[in-house]
Amino acid sequence: MTKAIMIQGTGSNVGKSMIVAGLIRAATRRGVVTRPFKPQNMSNNAAVTEDGGEIGRAQALQARAAGVPPHTDMNPILLKPQSATGAQIIVQGQIAGHQEAAAFGKNKATLMPAVMQSFQRLAGTCDLIIVEGAGSPAETNLRAGDIANMGFATAAGVPVVLMGDIDRGGVIAQIVGTQAVLDAADRATIRGFAVNKFRGDRSLFDAGRDDIVARTGWPSLGVIPWFDQAHRLPAExxxxxxxxxxxxxxxxxxxxxxxxxxxxxxxxxxxxxxxxxxxxxxxxxxxxxxxxxxxxxxxxxxxxxxxxxxxxxxxxxxxxxxxxxxxxxxxxxxxxxxxxxxxxxxxxxxxxxxxxxxxxxxxxxxxxxxxxxxxxxxxxxxxxxxxxxxxxxxxxxxxxxxxxxxxxxxxxxxxxxxxxxxxxxxxxxxxxxxxxxxxxxxxxxxxxxxxxxYEAGVDAALDALADHVERYMNVDLLLSLARKVRNA
The missing domain is CATH 3.40.50.880 (Class I glutamine amidotransferase (GATase) domain)
Structure with a gap:
């Protein structure tokens, strides 16, 4: 019985990719056969897979954390920007054309079948899928036809943990504000939150963490300090x-x-x-x-x-x-x-x-x-x-x-x-x-x-990241929140 859990962020660069990699390595070390999945990514930093396609570099690193070769099903939609407003579209590893942002916004829902197909295939290979969102679910202007965040989570029935970034400031507003702008169905998918990139004495944020819990009703899965070895991992x-x-x-x-x-x-x-x-x-x-x-x-x-x-x-x-x-x-x-x-x-x-x-x-x-x-x-x-x-x-x-x-x-x-x-x-x-x-x-x-x-350093950093996640996140709670993947 394969289960899944999704990590979404209050914005871009909140550290979702790295935390997902750490969670995957931690779950793998516990004996759970785990795979990464990101429905839609946007990056010109791509990796080539053994099945002859390309995916985002972050998902390749997450596959490495799981101890398996990267596969195109781990990132079925990849957008590779070619201009200020247009991108090459990669579907399940292969070029599917080029679209301007406005056209993609209108047509992205047509890519959901490919996303779900890859997700279902991946579910047949593992015990747990840890899904990574893209950007923020609070971008309500992008919600119609969404395949990257709540659109996928609600379609696939995957529960969500919301992650904020305290390093950029305003993390209470990030998390509480995200809840405020989501509709009822999307809010219902979120089962908890975490705060990432903390520097200094974590106890100084206890009151802030508790305020988020009181305002949202969501449990805290942890306040995660800045990971000092991040520079040893490939950048996305x-x-x-x-x-x-x-x-x-x-x-x-x-x-x-x-x-x-x-x-x-x-x-x-x-x-x-x-x-x-x-x-x-x-x-x-x-x-x-x-x-x-x-x-x-x-x-x-x-x-x-x-x-x-x-x-x-x-x-x-x-x-x-x-x-x-x-x-x-x-x-x-x-x-x-x-x-x-x-x-x-x-x-x-x-x-x-x-x-x-x-x-x-x-x-x-x-x-x-x-x-x-x-x-x-x-x-x-x-x-x-x-x-x-x-x-x-x-x-x-x-x-x-x-x-x-x-x-x-x-x-x-x-x-x-x-x-x-x-x-x-x-x-x-x-x-x-x-x-x-x-x-x-x-x-x-x-x-x-x-x-x-170099390669030994990357693996050592992934192990250190898993230790970091195990220490500062409630991984047991996160795994308990995962839900069974529905059959197509």
Whole structure:
């Protein structure tokens, strides 16, 4: 008999994803076969699954907490923003089209069958599903046709625990105000609340916690302190990466231009964890640092428009100066495409059909194509002989003379390109820096001696997170609130 419970938040970034990961690891350690589920996610930080699709990176981390490979049923609807108002829509791991926000708002209810299908399939594989909401259920203007929060909870009959964020202030109003704006049916799904990201003496909030209980009638499942090891876990949102990317100050300087549609920036997490690395996320309005040892250009959900933004910042001039000084450059996926001589989009995948000049640091050309490459790969870095794993998630084919000097080899096939002197390189593969031996060998070329074990650090952080959740949340009460999944 599979049961389910849902964690919803009073807003975005209240820590739902992390707490769900901790709860999943805690339940798994208790012997409960547990799976994550998020009906709808919005993120350009995606993971490739073994069944050949893509889901949000947070659900991949939650799957890891459960000790299982990620699957597309864990996040059936993924929205990947491509512009200020439009997004690519991924349904059960595959591209289902592109819609502007207004159109999606009108049509999202049509995606509920796919959501419920994935939820039911997932229920057949486990004892417990811990569901994560998106944004806030208090956004009453989005309630009609909702599939992410109360729309899903009421349709599936899943009880809800509401989580507030005390770090941003006004947590009593967050939780009490959410109850006030919900209709009776939605209010009835909420069985308790928790307060996250507390700093200092928790006893100072006892009266506040009790006031929430008195005003809402909901029991408290805990006041959870700030989790100090959060920086050791992959970030879902690029804003979560900023503090850790600015926390260096000494060592080898790796500069990463922050582009508007930056994607798959989890490539940076293993580097941010390195004590000998000063990883700098360069915000618009700031030049690329003249003392950078490496300029790392990561993925983009809209390569051509992000290339335009790169030039508008004057970073193309900064990059040329960096290369003249002998600095290294590495491009991953969209960053790799930008480093070439040209990018052609004959089908208008990213907008109107066009061909634009690239930055010209690699003698390659890219042609966008409608087919999206999604796969997990194993390979080798020929220069060091180290093995590594990675995944590709891109649109486009890149060819040219510099591809004859492939930077990597995956599944026996050459991958990427490099300049004749080895100063500039690029490839389509993500996740490569998570491989300790490869990362250590690559950093040695930059003069950095590394012995850090990244993957072991992530698992240790998940265990510490589970300990944290067990200590500060009433996990027994939460598990008792879960209800049996209804058959379709």
């Amino acid at each position: 949102d690029v804003m979560d990466l900023v503090p850790r990317a600015r926390s260096g100050g000494t060592g080898c300087v790796i500069a990463v231009p922050r582009l508007p549609r930056i994607s798959n920036f989890d490539d940076l997490d293993p580097l941010a964890a390195e004590p000998g690395i000063d990883l700098r996320l360069i915000e618009p309005g700031h030049p690329l640092p003249g003392n950078a040892d490496l300029v790392l250009m990561v993925g983009s959900k809209a390569t051509i428009s992000d290339l335009e933004a790169f030039r508008a910042e004057g970073w193309d001039t900064d990059l040329q100066a960096h290369v003249r000084r002998g600095g290294r450059v590495l491009g991953l996926c969209g960053g790799y495409q930008m480093l070439g001589r040209s990018i052609a989009d004959p089908h208008g995948i990213e907008g109107s059909p066009c061909t634009v000049a690239g930055l010209g640091h690699l003698d390659v050309e890219t042609v966008m194509a409608p087919i999206k490459h999604l796969s997990l790969k194993e390979g080798v870095h020929p220069a060091s002989g180290t093995r590594l794993n990675g995944y590709e998630i891109h649109i486009g084919e890149t060819t040219g003379p510099d591809c004859a000097r492939s930077w990597l080899s995956f599944n026996g096939q050459p991958e990427g390109a490099s300049s004749a002197n080895g100063q500039i390189a690029g490839c389509y593969l993500h996740g490569i820096f998570a491989a300790d031996a490869f990362r250590q060998a690559y950093l040695a070329e930059l003069g950095v001696s590394s012995k850090h074990g």
